[in-house]
Amino acid sequence: MSRATSLVSTDWVLENLTNKSVVFVEVDEDTTLYEKGHIDGAITFHWREDLQDGLIRDLISKEKFEALLSKNGISNDSTVVLYGGNNNWFATYAFWYFKIYGHADVRLIDGGRKLWELKGLPLVTEVRTRIPSRYIAKERDNSIRAFRDQVISSIGIKNIVDVRSPAEFSGELAAPAHLPQEGGQIKGHIPSAKNIPWSKAANEDGTFRSNEELAELYKAAGVDFAKETIAYCRIGERSAFSWFVLHELLDLQNVTNYDGSWTEYGSLVGVPVAVGA
Amino acid sequence: MRTCGATSGGPDLAGVDLANQSVIQGAVLRGGVSDGVPNGLPVDNAYVRLLDSNGEFTAEVPTNLEGQFRFFAAPGSWTVVVLAFGAREEIKVQAEKGTPVDLVIQI
Numbered sequence: 001m002s003r004a005t006s007l008v009s010t011d012w013v014l015e016n017l018t019n020k021s022v023v024f025v026e027v028d029e030d031t032t033l034y035e036k037g038h039i040d041g042a043i044t045f046h047w048r049e050d051l052q053d054g055l056i057r058d059l060i061s062k063e064k065f066e067a068l069l070s071k072n073g074i075s076n077d078s079t080v081v082l083y084g085g086n087n088n089w090f091a092t093y094a095f096w097y098f099k100i101y102g103h104a105d106v107r108l109i110d111g112g113r114k115l116w117e118l119k120g121l122p123l124v125t126e127v128r129t130r131i132p133s134r135y136i137a138k139e140r141d142n143s144i145r146a147f148r149d150q151v152i153s154s155i156g157i158k159n160i161v162d163v164r165s166p167a168e169f170s171g172e173l174a175a176p177a178h179l180p181q182e183g184g185q186i187k188g189h190i191p192s193a194k195n196i197p198w199s200k201a202a203n204e205d206g207t208f209r210s211n212e213e214l215a216e217l218y219k220a221a222g223v224d225f226a227k228e229t230i231a232y233c234r235i236g237e238r239s240a241f242s243w244f245v246l247h248e249l250l251d252l253q254n255v256t257n258y259d260g261s262w263t264e265y266g267s268l269v270g271v272p273v274a275v276g277a
Numbered sequence: 278m279r280t281c282g283a284t285s286g287g288p289d290l291a292g293v294d295l296a297n298q299s300v301i302q303g304a305v306l307r308g309g310v311s312d313g314v315p316n317g318l319p320v321d322n323a324y325v326r327l328l329d330s331n332g333e334f335t336a337e338v339p340t341n342l343e344g345q346f347r348f349f350a351a352p353g354s355w356t357v358v359v360l361a362f363g364a365r366e367e368i369k370v371q372a373e374k375g376t377p378v379d380l381v382i383q384i
Contacts, residue, residue, distance in 0.1 A: 030339060036321065084314035085339055108367045114339075115334065117322045120362045125343035167351060176347045177327050180298065204326075 001108045003211060006095075006248040007110045008081060010119060018043060022079045023072070023130075026113065027051075027090040029237070033113065037123030039083070043072050043121035043130065047237070051097060051114075057110045059259075065101050066241070075128030076104065083109035083116070087199070087206045093240035096257055100145060102138025108244065114206035125188045144247065146230045146256035148264055151190065152271055159229040160193040161218075163242040164262070166236065169195040171275040174266075175234060185266030188275040190232070194221045195277070198238045214245055225252060232265070286381040288345045299372040301327065302347035303380030305340050305359055317383060319344025323361035330354045359384060 004136050016022045017040055024033050024042035028031075034044040042231075045051060049066055060068070074222055076081060080098060084091035091112055098106040098192075109180070116123070147153075150241070155162060163169040167173040171187035201209055208214070223229060229246060236259030243257040265271065287302025289326070309317020325346040326337045330353055338346045348355075350372045357380065359366040364384035372378055 032341075033339060036342070114324050114360075118324070118360060118362055165329070166331075166333055167329060167335060172351055175349075177350045178338045180294075180349050197334060200278060204358075 002251050003208075003249050005109055006244070007208070008107050010111055010116055010121060013039065013081070013109055013116075016081075016120070016149040019079075020079055021077070023074050023081065024081050025072075025074075025091075025094065026084055027082060027094040028085040028113070029090050030085055033085050035060075035125065037118065038114045039127055040122065040126075041122045041128050042083075043127075045072075045094060047093065051094065057260075057264075059097065059100065062101065062137045062139065062159035065097075066137050069135035070138070073133050073135040074135055076136060078105070078133075079231075080106045081109060082106065083112045085113045087114060087202050087241070089198075089237045089241050092244040093212075093237040096144065096182045096240040100140050100142075101190040102141060110208060112120070118205055144243070144256055146258035146260075147230075147255050148253070148260050148268065150256075151230055151232070151258050151260075151265065154228070155228055155272065156192045157192060157227075158228050159223045160190050161221075161223060161229060161242060161246075162189045162193040162232045163198040163231055163233045163239050164195070165197055165199075166195060166277065168262075169193075170277050174184055176238075185263060186273055188238050188273040190260075190265060191274040193232075193274075194223060196221045196223070197232070201242060208245065208249060211249060214250055218246070225250075228254040228256070230256050230258050234262045235259070236261045286345070287347055287377070288341070288343070290377060291338045293377075295375055295377060297374060298360065299350045299352050300347060300375050300377035301350050301355060301370055301380075302345065302377060304359070304381065305344045305346070305361065305382045305383055307361075307364075307384050309383050312342050320329065321363050323359055323364075323384070326358040328356040328358060332356065343354060357382075 026044045082091040231242045233239040247255040286304040305320040305323045308315035311343045
């Protein structure tokens with residue numbers, strides 16, 4: 001994968017608004033944004049109701065993923081173009097999800113909803129109905145997903161990248177600053193992790209920095225591209241953003257997203273934790 | 278239209294544990310007069326970024342239908358950056374537990 005196959009510009013979107021093979025999907029943290037206005041023809045996935053199992057903490061099953069896509073008229077040969085608020089956090093999480101279940105052509109709008117709005121491009125409130133399809137997903141590809149035991153055994157060996165804000169990494173905050181601070185978990189980070197906040201990969205308007213800038217960002221922080229890399233954050237969405245940067249834009253193969261992230265790791269009994277910058 | 282009756286910028290603080298949270302909030306308004314009283318039209322499609330004392334990005338939220346936003350920060354100095362169609366504003370603030378920072382930002 002590469003920037004050319006994984007990322008589209010707002011101009012590309014404007015040219016493809018009526019392209020029948022393209023399905024635009026908005027995925028936001030603030031799920032009221034879609035109702036306020038969305039790209040004409042776009043559908044929306046709710047990150048919790050649609051993309052979380054609900055009973056156990058896990059991705060939805062293959063069968064539920066198939067039902068979700070079928071209901072929304074997405075076919076195996078559809079070009080799925082994701083975008084969302086919060087600099088595409090949840091959209092990149094959905095992108096990772098589509099990759100987990102083996103969707104062939106999934107892309108992301110560079111800059112997401114923010115750039116679209118900052119450019120004053122049109123949003124509509126009308127929700128278009130789509131004809132249901134019959135989607136067949138592949139078995140989960142766990143080569144892009146990290147689990148807790150892999151993370152623990154990777155301390156000091158693989159690249160572990162903590163993409164949260166410096167205040168969360170150091171243990172000052174337990175959650176991003178737009179959320180109430182939780183008391184449940186220990187504060188701090190996984191030992192040997194490098195703190196490379198997801199935001200450093202993005203420009204202020206939400207677009208990604210150039211590949212040269214991105215490669216330099218990770219190298220300068222001590223990431224060895226010859227090794228495997230595990231990205232984590234608090235609940236796996238921001239790290240999906242950084243996973244997208246490493247795996248899709250920089251085209252590195254051995255990169256996983258630890259979606260258990262700090263809410264899991266910070267609750268584990270007896271695992272090592274580091275604090276401070 | 279927000280008029281002279283409105284005194285607070287950000288969302289209602291009912292239910293927020295102010296004793297334990299360092300709240301930075303406010304409202305983004307367009308076309309008003311900067312006369313010390315909130316007025317103008319709420320900007321419901323602005324993006325508000327919170328930078329820490331080193332200028333590092335910490336969080337970002339979209340404004341709501343009332344043009345409002347809220348952050349739960351830590352005590353200390355922060356910078357609020359407002360991005361909207363055709364506008365960019367930066368405001369330095371000092372957050373503390375107990376008393377929310379409540380901003381009215383005219384663009």
